[in-house]
Amino acid sequence: MARYNAKESETHWQQEWDRRALFVTPDDPSGDKPKCYVLEMFPYPSGRIHMGHARNYTMGDCVARFRRAQGYNVLHPMGWDAFGLPAENAARDKGVNPRDWTYENIAAMKAELKLLGLSIDWTREFATCDPAYYHQQQKLFLDFYRAGFVYRGEADVNWDPVDMTVLANEQVIDGKGWRSGAVVERKKLSQWFFKITDFAQELLEGLDTLDRWPEKVRVMQRNWIGRSEGLRLRFELSNNTGLEIFTTRPDTLFGASFVALSPEHPLTQEMARTNPKLQAFILECRKTGTAEAEIEKAEKLGFDTGLTAGHPFDANWRLPVMVANFVLMGYGTGAIFGCPAHDQRDLDFARKYGLSVTPVVVPDGQDAAAFVVGAEAYTGPGHLANSRFLDGMSVEDAKAEVAKRLEAAGAGARTVNYRLRDWLVSRQRPWGCPIPFVHCAKCGVVPEKNLPVLLPEKIDFSVKGNPLAADKAWNTTTCPDCGGPATRDTDTLDTFVDSSWYFARFADPKAQAPVNAKAANYWLPVDQYIGGIEHAILHLLYARFFTRAMNKLDMVDVKEPFAGLFTQGMVCHETYKDADGNWVSPDEIVKEGNKAFLKDGHAPVEVGASEKMSKSRRNVIAPETIIADYGADTIRWFMLSDTPPERDIEWTDAGAEGCWRFVQRVWRLAGEAEGLPPPGTDMKNGTRSMRAAAHKAIASVTDHLEHLRFNSAVAQLYTLSNAIADAKDADGAARREALEALVLLSAPMMPHLAEECWKALGHTKLVAETPWPKHDPSLLETDSHTMAVQVNGKLRATISVPRDAANPAIEAMALGEEAVQRALDGKTPKKVIIVPGRIVNIVV
RNA sequence: GCGGGCGUGGUGGAACUGGUAGACGCGCCAGACUCAAAAUCUGGUACCGCAAGGUGUGUCGGUUCGAUUCCGACCGCCCGCACCA
Numbered sequence: 001m002a003r004y005n006a007k008e009s010e011t012h013w014q015q016e017w018d019r020r021a022l023f024v025t026p027d028d029p030s031g032d033k034p035k036c037y038v039l040e041m042f043p044y045p046s047g048r049i050h051m052g053h054a055r056n057y058t059m060g061d062c063v064a065r066f067r068r069a070q071g072y073n074v075l076h077p078m079g080w081d082a083f084g085l086p087a088e089n090a091a092r093d094k095g096v097n098p099r100d101w102t103y104e105n106i107a108a109m110k111a112e113l114k115l116l117g118l119s120i121d122w123t124r125e126f127a128t129c130d131p132a133y134y135h136q137q138q139k140l141f142l143d144f145y146r147a148g149f150v151y152r153g154e155a156d157v158n159w160d161p162v163d164m165t166v167l168a169n170e171q172v173i174d175g176k177g178w179r180s181g182a183v184v185e186r187k188k189l190s191q192w193f194f195k196i197t198d199f200a201q202e203l204l205e206g207l208d209t210l211d212r213w214p215e216k217v218r219v220m221q222r223n224w225i226g227r228s229e230g231l232r233l234r235f236e237l238s239n240n241t242g243l244e245i246f247t248t249r250p251d252t253l254f255g256a257s258f259v260a261l262s263p264e265h266p267l268t269q270e271m272a273r274t275n276p277k278l279q280a281f282i283l284e285c286r287k288t289g290t291a292e293a294e295i296e297k298a299e300k301l302g303f304d305t306g307l308t309a310g311h312p313f314d315a316n317w318r319l320p321v322m323v324a325n326f327v328l329m330g331y332g333t334g335a336i337f338g339c340p341a342h343d344q345r346d347l348d349f350a351r352k353y354g355l356s357v358t359p360v361v362v363p364d365g366q367d368a369a370a371f372v373v374g375a376e377a378y379t380g381p382g383h384l385a386n387s388r389f390l391d392g393m394s395v396e397d398a399k400a401e402v403a404k405r406l407e408a409a410g411a412g413a414r415t416v417n418y419r420l421r422d423w424l425v426s427r428q429r430p431w432g433c434p435i436p437f438v439h440c441a442k443c444g445v446v447p448e449k450n451l452p453v454l455l456p457e458k459i460d461f462s463v464k465g466n467p468l469a470a471d472k473a474w475n476t477t478t479c480p481d482c483g484g485p486a487t488r489d490t491d492t493l494d495t496f497v498d499s500s501w502y503f504a505r506f507a508d509p510k511a512q513a514p515v516n517a518k519a520a521n522y523w524l525p526v527d528q529y530i531g532g533i534e535h536a537i538l539h540l541l542y543a544r545f546f547t548r549a550m551n552k553l554d555m556v557d558v559k560e561p562f563a564g565l566f567t568q569g570m571v572c573h574e575t576y577k578d579a580d581g582n583w584v585s586p587d588e589i590v591k592e593g594n595k596a597f598l599k600d601g602h603a604p605v606e607v608g609a610s611e612k613m614s615k616s617r618r619n620v621i622a623p624e625t626i627i628a629d630y631g632a633d634t635i636r637w638f639m640l641s642d643t644p645p646e647r648d649i650e651w652t653d654a655g656a657e658g659c660w661r662f663v664q665r666v667w668r669l670a671g672e673a674e675g676l677p678p679p680g681t682d683m684k685n686g687t688r689s690m691r692a693a694a695h696k697a698i699a700s701v702t703d704h705l706e707h708l709r710f711n712s713a714v715a716q717l718y719t720l721s722n723a724i725a726d727a728k729d730a731d732g733a734a735r736r737e738a739l740e741a742l743v744l745l746s747a748p749m750m751p752h753l754a755e756e757c758w759k760a761l762g763h764t765k766l767v768a769e770t771p772w773p774k775h776d777p778s779l780l781e782t783d784s785h786t787m788a789v790q791v792n793g794k795l796r797a798t799i800s801v802p803r804d805a806a807n808p809a810i811e812a813m814a815l816g817e818e819a820v821q822r823a824l825d826g827k828t829p830k831k832v833i834i835v836p837g838r839i840v841n842i843v844v
Numbered sequence: 845g846c847g848g849g850c851g852u853g854g855u856g857g858a859a860c861u862g863g864u865a866g867a868c869g870c871g872c873c874a875g876a877c878u879c880a881a882a883a884u885c886u887g888g889u890a891c892c893g894c895a896a897g898g899u900g901u902g903u904c905g906g907u908u909c910g911a912u913u914c915c916g917a918c919c920g921c922c923c924g925c926a927c928c929a
Contacts, residue, residue, distance in 0.1 A: 715868035
């Protein structure tokens with residue numbers, strides 16, 4: 001039998017699947033099949049498929065094919081997250097049109113994805129830069145606006161004065177723009193926001209319903225939302241104004257020794273106008289970077305404003321009002337009261353500026369008079385002291401008491417505070433979804449009625465700042481309300497908006513509304529979503545927010561978009577460096593044992609740790625080269641083998657060759673099936689163990705795939721293939737049955753090979769049209785089983801026990817073992833524990 | 845600092861609700877076939893020991909007839925967040 005020709009077979013079967021339109025999901029699904037929506041995070045069209053994509057889409061395809069075979073009505077679509085900066089960079093650097101660049105990349109990547117043999121319904125494909133998609137997104141944005149989920153507000157932004165654009169925090173490096181190198185300014189701009197904070201509580205509570213999400217992701221989202229319960233309270237200041245602060249520790253109010261404002265607090269800013277020293281102090285505070293290490297070491301800085309604040313329970317008790325660098329404007333009210341004894345930051349600050357430190361919470365069992373706070377603040381539980389009417393209370397009771405009294409006095413209110421902030425979506429970028437608003441001198445900011453607002457055909461990247469702002473022909477328009485002259489909003493939406501609802505669009509990508517409710521309600525939620533952990537917070541939180549917002553507008557029934565989430569690990573590879581410390585690519589080296597040498601000249605190369613494949617480390621292997629050398633099934637099999645899918649996988653040549661060997665091995669086994677009788681002909685004489693092996697594999701591969709344990713499913717298939725190879729003398733029909741099981745079970749992982757083998761086994765229908773095999777439980781029951789015999793918990797022997805043997809008989813068999821008698825050493829058993837079918841433990 | 849996760853052979857990793865630790869793959873060793881190589885096949889491969897046997901799942905302790913699994917303390921590694929009041 002000829003060697004398996006992966007290239008020929010894969011092309012052939014891909015065409016065959018296409019020809020029969022096997023993976024096209026009908027728009028109007030009828031019948032009583034259960035639905036299953038399998039989705040992988042759609043890619044950015046960078047131009048090339050990388051190993052991370054290959055792993056992601058292989059996993060998704062394995063699930064999709066498995067579910068389809070099981071009889072589910074499967075939706076498995078693909079699209080392109082196609083707006084974004086790389087296209088602009090390419091346009092600027094190479095003078096191409098970002099649209100052309102993007103669509104060319106999409107075509108190239110689609111061709112590569114097709115080589116992987118994915119069971120995707122390509123009729124539903126779209127790119128977020130398609131006018132048809134962003135048209136609907138503009139509608140959705142206006143729907144959200146009308147519902148009050150969108151607002152326009154002032155935002156402090158990072159402004160690059162050279163590039164004339166807003167920068168994301170990540171794009172500010174050492175206070176300078178990443179591209180221009182110009183010192184970034186803080187600027188207040190009118191920007192569009194999503195009111196995601198209105199959904200903070202339900203987004204938090206919703207996490208508890210997501211039982212098929214990784215705990216890790218739920219924890220990250222929980223922390224990001226950052227709910228804390230506390231008290232908002234008012235201090236009366238010596239300048240006759242009031243100051244609101246937020247605290248989670250109102251119980252420590254009598255330990256207060258100062259009040260502190262953020263440098264960005266409006267009151268600070270106001271005072272700075274007439275106080276040059278304060279101005280200088282604010283500048284000093286800004287110098288401190290936001291890098292982790294800096295914050296860790298950053299010294300507490302304070303500035304005494306000269307104002308004093310009256311204690312809420314004793315107006316004569318005056319506290320100094322400071323400006324402190326560690327108080328964040330973005331959290332709570334941007335002002336705090338400092339209680340040094342029970343907060344480390346306040347303590348550091350108080351020690352530096354000579355403020356008093358009064359312990360007011362004393363650990364239970366300790367004497368208040370003797371309790372001293374030294375260099376470490378006490379944040380544990382205890383009872384109140386030095387706190388007038390709170391003395392003796394527990395922390396919890398004291399919190400409640402203070403809240404009660406201040407609320408009664410109108411000086412405070414219990415509140416829930418969130419770390420989550422509203423989502424700023426305006427971007428001064430030309431390659432994105434235009435924000436469908438018009439600015440009219442007379443009517444103000446008015447929603448566009450005439451949608452879509454299309455991007456201009458040509459974008460001029462030679463201008464400073466946003467080309468859309470410079471393009472007068474494009475941004476000059478008339479007001480939808482009064483018909484007078486007006487200009488378009490020249491900002492585009494954050495690309496995270498594009499990916500916040502695409503999963504709903506796949507239900508009916510041609511709908512004339514953003515989502516077709518009927519189709520979306522049938523398909524949503526996504527049953528299995530698969531992607532990288534890097535999207536644990538932003539993308540997944542935004543998509544959850546969008547789904548809840550759409551739910552409130554009756555666009556979809558579901559509140560959560562993704563019922564099952566799986567975050568796959570990265571693909572890594574060894575790294576190499578030459579004598580000069582330059583990275584060396586894997587295809588420039590030869591390995592000899594553990595050592596590596598340059599192919600060219602044989603100079604030794606240092607072998608470094610396995611790290612995520614990246615261009616900068618030059619340790620990238622392109623999937624297309626592997627497909628060209630071995631075929632798609634080999635790369636697919638590799639991606640699913642050995643390493644659990646959530647962990648990082650290391651790509652190795654040896655591993656790839658091993659996978660290739662297995663492909664050939666399965667093909668050889670299938671070839672040996674020629675002439676074997678079809679299943680069911682003379683099964684009764686079939687080798688029992690062969691049949692048992694096949695049915696055990698069916699049961700366990702099915703179970704492993706249900707739980708996405710691809711690596712364990714793969715191991716079971718190796719076991720089955722070993723069993724088939726070893727059972728040459730088994731009954732022919734049993735061998736055939738086992739082979740057919742092997743082919744059907746491996747089809748989700750290696751679909752092309754499976755089709756080729758299936759055909760070789762004489763079938764005319766495709767594997768892709770064949771139902772998933774079912775195991776016969778009676779075949780898994782054996783007449784006898786092996787039981788371990790322990791003496792005092794130590795294994796001494798194994799015995800073969802008839803299935804229906806009674807305990808006394810088992811005990812007798814166990815005691816009859818020579819090794820057991822030796823271990824007993826003449827002693828009498830005190831107790832014999834028998835776990836049926838598993839173990840006998842003799843205790844002496 | 846806070847939160848989450850993980851420590852098993854040379855290596856990636858198995859082990860269901862506590863019940864024969866190391867499945868399966870990679871690598872390695874030996875052998876068969878071959879003029880030779882590749883490919884393929886067969887056998888072996890936790891550690892110590894000739895063997896009987898002993899020791900082994902990061903360390904120490906606990907619960908149990910029995911612990912990789914449960915509990916406690918510690919050590920180490922990874923990830924996320926971070927001056928969040």
